[in-house]
Amino acid sequence: MARRAWPMVEEIDFSTLLAEVSEDELVASLCRDSFYQFFLEFWETIEAVELVPNWHIRYLCDQLQEVYTIWEAKQAQPDVLINVPPGTSKSTTVTQLFPAWLWLKRPSIRILSSSFAAPLAISHAVKTRLCLKSAKFARLFPGHLEFQDDQDGKTDYRNTALGQRYTTSTGTGGAMGNHADFIILDDPLNPQAAVSEAGQAAASAHLKTLATRKTDKARTVTILVMQRVHEKDPAGEWLASGRPLRHICLPGELTKDATTGEVGAQVRPLELRARYVDGLLDPQRLSRVALQGLQLTLGSYGYAGQVQQLTAPDEGGLLKKAWFRTISYEAFLALAGRVGATWLFDADTAYTENQKNDPSALLASCYLGQTLYVRYAGEMWLELPELKKRLFELVTLHGYTRSSKLHVEPKASGKSVVQELRSITQLNVVEAPTPTGSKLERVNSVSPFIEAGRVVLLDGSWNEPFISQCASFPNAAHDDMLDCLCQAIARYNLKPRSRSSPSSLVTIGGR
Known part of the structure; x- marks a missing residue:
């Protein structure tokens, strides 16, 4: 059999090739292949403000895409823990657009999501649906997804491929009877309730309940995204258990540990410290001026937990x-x-x-x-x-x-x-x-x-x-x-x- 002679690059007429592939088809292909590309394209369908890209967003998107790839290959993998500051598009990335991309990849996927308050959890789910029902999604992926008319609520909606997005919140038993391929917990503990034993107990019990809702105990992935607020918060429980985790921890700025002298000791993986610019995670969203404002607004403990991912100020709280x-x-x-x-x-x-x-x-x-x-x-x-x-x-x-x-x-x-x-x-x-x-x-x-x-x-x-x-x-x-x-x-x-x-x-x- 004669070997096919492929044309040299200079012999290809790219103008003709691009003419044969519409811009929408090209964008759709890129979105299918890359969650980050999907994020960039569909941000505008759920957010009114202009997107300010930063390296951490691409990193999170790539990590989540890798989680999906391992799941698609039917392999077991550890759960995911993400600790990032507020105002860094964590919820938009993890809880709103990632579920939409999952349905782009495989509409039959079942997703269970939760937050500490029902209105917040519902808001996340509604934004995912807003993306999937947008004119842009219909134009780029015609006929790909169809919602069931009788299962199209804010807290529970399904598509004709039997995919489901079910929403619950801490302190409710609404997850019972539902199972999921991906479980997403976005801030399961209210920072104001973090020092309360009752609040800690409710969040802990909620995590244990959702752990029983996995479609496949080895394959289903739980993604916990939150700021650190107490050593006994859900993230602290996971870390103390010694369980395998894909842990991503990105404090708002790199600081020197008061005890060991190590800079950015809480960053995970540690090599991500090299991506900080002048010690800042996101110089646009979280500039020095913005961080100073957060310190005044949140107080020393709030800033330590929500921005620095430390359960107490590094120099100490009441006792330094x-x-x-x-x-x-x-x-x-x-x-x-x-x-x-x-x-x-x-x-x-x-x-x-x-x-x-x-x-x-x-x-x-x-x-x-x-x-x-x-x-x-x-x-x-x-x-x-x-x-x-x-x-x-x-x-x-x-x-x-x-x-x-x-x-x-x-x-x-x-x-x-x-x-x-x-x-x-x-x-x-x-x-x-x-x-x-x-x-x-x-x-x-x-x-x-x-x-x-x-x-x-x-x-x-x-x-x-x-x-x-x-x-x-x-x-x-x-x-x-x-x-x-x-x-x-x-x-x-x-x-x-x-x-x-x-x-x-x-x-x-x-x-």
Whole structure:
């Protein structure tokens, strides 16, 4: 068989070729092949403002197209977590135009979408339908899609290929009875409800419900797009679980971590830091001036979570990271050698092995002059028998003496701890006073003491998690070590203490 002789490039009459392919056909072909091209073309069908392109939009579009390609190949893949600031077209990209492109690729796809509020979730779904019913879509893709007349509502619409877009919201059970090939969660937790345990619980329960709505457990993809608002928000739950994820995290600007010194440490994938322009994600939408305005509008916590994708301001919230000084153990010994030092202990007991619950915590400290030196702080998830053993081991390890006392707060597990430790050890156990006021009030009361540099940490691997928990309050997943610190400071400040006669106390405070 003779080999076909292909014409040289210079022999092709491109004007004739282009004449044979209409502009609409060319655009339609590009839109089918590229979600980003579809995004550029169909932005105008749902948005009245002019599109301002930026590299992150193309990156998101390409990542979502890759997710579809893997799904189309019937392969398993991890869920997708996207953390990006407001005002960067995240919802337009992920929740409004991506579902429209999915139906362009395969009209039979079933999509389930949700947001923290029903009106917001419905608005996203309506914009997708607006795109699909636009004159432009009909012109570029004639006869491709036809809606079912009796299934064409705002919260549930279907096409004649049996594709479906169903909409629900956090706190509703409307997803029951529906299954999906793609599940899209756009801001499932209201930022104003983030510090509320009820709000966190509702969002967590909603995610678990939707996880049962997958058409194919291995193949169906859940896409969670949100700003970080709390360590226990849905994104935090996913990250803490250790599950495989396609994680995209794009803070509004690159900043230096106050603890490690790393620039843009929260960016995922890390190589995307090279695409920032002068440290900015999007110099047009989120210029320096725009970011300053957001800081004033959102406040330090709101800016940290919604713009920087940090659950608390990097420098700290109510308690700043810079307020905690550190010294070496040798330097401490040089200080203590003049007067001697007795290590003191505070613990917050809550016996359980379930790491979703609050842990028990222990803090070892001593008071020299007007300064509190902390030797150790840590957490543990243990049932009562193991907790008793571990507490005794840690107290002994960190300098407990016969003249010390254990002060146990007599609530929650406290009374059991008092009784058990009295029966199995020679520790002098007494009940501690029940703390007064809310946790926020207690932290505010010790804040001046810490800000004055009166809490000094001895170098140790525990320093970073301890400082991080203190600086993240009240958005930290747990605050038990901070509880111990507050209890220690409150006790030390009950009355003046001489430099030459520090107290000898071991305090275990329950819940």
